[in-house]
Amino acid sequence: MTNQPTLVERLVSHDPRAFEELIRLYGARLLLKAEQMLGCRDEAKDCVQECYIQVHKNINNFRQEAEIYSWMYRILVNACLKKMRSRTAASMESLDELQPTFDEDGCRIEPLWQSLPTTEEILEQNGTREQVLSAIQSLPHGSRDILYLRDIEGHSTAEVAEMLSLSLSATKVRLHRARAALKKILEPVFIERRVS
Amino acid sequence: MVLSNKQQIKRWLHKLPLMIDCEEFEGFILQYLEDELPPLKRFVFETHMKMCRDCRDYLAAYQRTIETARTAVDQQELPEIPEDLVTAILEAQKASGEKDL
Ligand SMILES: [Zn+2]
Numbered sequence: 165m166t167n168q169p170t171l172v173e174r175l176v177s178h179d180p181r182a183f184e185e186l187i188r189l190y191g192a193r194l195l196l197k198a199e200q201m202l203g204c205r206d207e208a209k210d211c212v213q214e215c216y217i218q219v220h221k222n223i224n225n226f227r228q229e230a231e232i233y234s235w236m237y238r239i240l241v242n243a244c245l246k247k248m249r250s251r252t253a254a255s256m257e258s259l260d261e262l263q264p265t266f267d268e269d270g271c272r273i274e275p276l277w278q279s280l281p282t283t284e285e286i287l288e289q290n291g292t293r294e295q296v297l298s299a300i301q302s303l304p305h306g307s308r309d310i311l312y313l314r315d316i317e318g319h320s321t322a323e324v325a326e327m328l329s330l331s332l333s334a335t336k337v338r339l340h341r342a343r344a345a346l347k348k349i350l351e352p353v354f355i356e357r358r359v360s
Numbered sequence: 361m362v363l364s365n366k367q368q369i370k371r372w373l374h375k376l377p378l379m380i381d382c383e384e385f386e387g388f389i390l391q392y393l394e395d396e397l398p399p400l401k402r403f404v405f406e407t408h409m410k411m412c413r414d415c416r417d418y419l420a421a422y423q424r425t426i427e428t429a430r431t432a433v434d435q436q437e438l439p440e441i442p443e444d445l446v447t448a449i450l451e452a453q454k455a456s457g458e459k460d461l
Contacts, residue, residue, distance in 0.1 A: 209448070213445070217453060266382055266383045269374070269381065271382050273414075274414040276417065280421055282424075283431050287432060296429060297436070316434075340390040343426060
């Protein structure tokens with residue numbers, strides 16, 4: 165807390181060491197956030213880099229009473245959203261093969277869950293957290309991004325539509341299909357846990 | 361395919377007034393969870409859920425999936441910042457600084 169204003173002052177006065185300090189201070193946190201948002205390390209690195217360059221260019225306009233990390237965080241999130249928007253607009257995936265199935269009478273064909281494990285039970289098992297994370301990443305971008313912003317960051321569906329410049333109805337359809345697909349991909353994780 | 365009595369009853373129930381089948385139920389899930397179903401549709405949806413074990417289980421697993429995804433991401437640990445990224449940012453900073461001069 166106490167040395168933060170000093171770092172900002174040093175950044176403003178173009179102290180060459182200060183910028184590297186700022187990278188080492190917040191770089192990991194920003195990279196994790198960007199990687200979570202984008203599900204891709206290379207794109208995440210691009211956004212972190214872009215964020216630092218923005219900071220470098222605009223440090224003189226930074227109001228020092230605010231927290232520099234919150235400012236950087238906002239710049240980063242905007243850079244990630246920009247990336248999401250460009251790839252979501254181009255995304256036409258259907259996820260058809262991962263949707264629930266019904267017989268000719270409209271009856272659901274669903275594996276029987278004897279008892280569904282709790283989230284804690286699922287994640288305390290060795291390796292399942294990585295399986296869940298890679299399942300999220302395996303979704304095509306257009307679906308993954310909506311699911312990430314809605315279900316992981318907790319924005320409303322209307323907010324997500326606005327953030328990604330999509331229509332509300334398209335966002336809803338994609339959100340539901342993304343969730344259904346993720347459920348389908350994770351079924352083995354749930355069932356394995358149930359059996360053991 | 362031989363249908364069990366239970367399945368036959370289910371098929372018959374789906375055709376009664378104010379009843380929906382599982383496929384129609386599927387189409388209402390998002391609106392239900394977003395609390396956007398008008399009262400009558402909500403009643404129809406909840407009635408189907410009470411009667412249909414498959415849809416009940418499905419919806420529970422669907423919601424558990426969301427919760428599990430959120431928790432798994434929240435529990436991610438902070439990575440080390442890769443040195444190549446530090447170098448790349450410093451180089452980009454120098455390049456942008458030179459452009460400004
Ligand atoms: Zn059903």
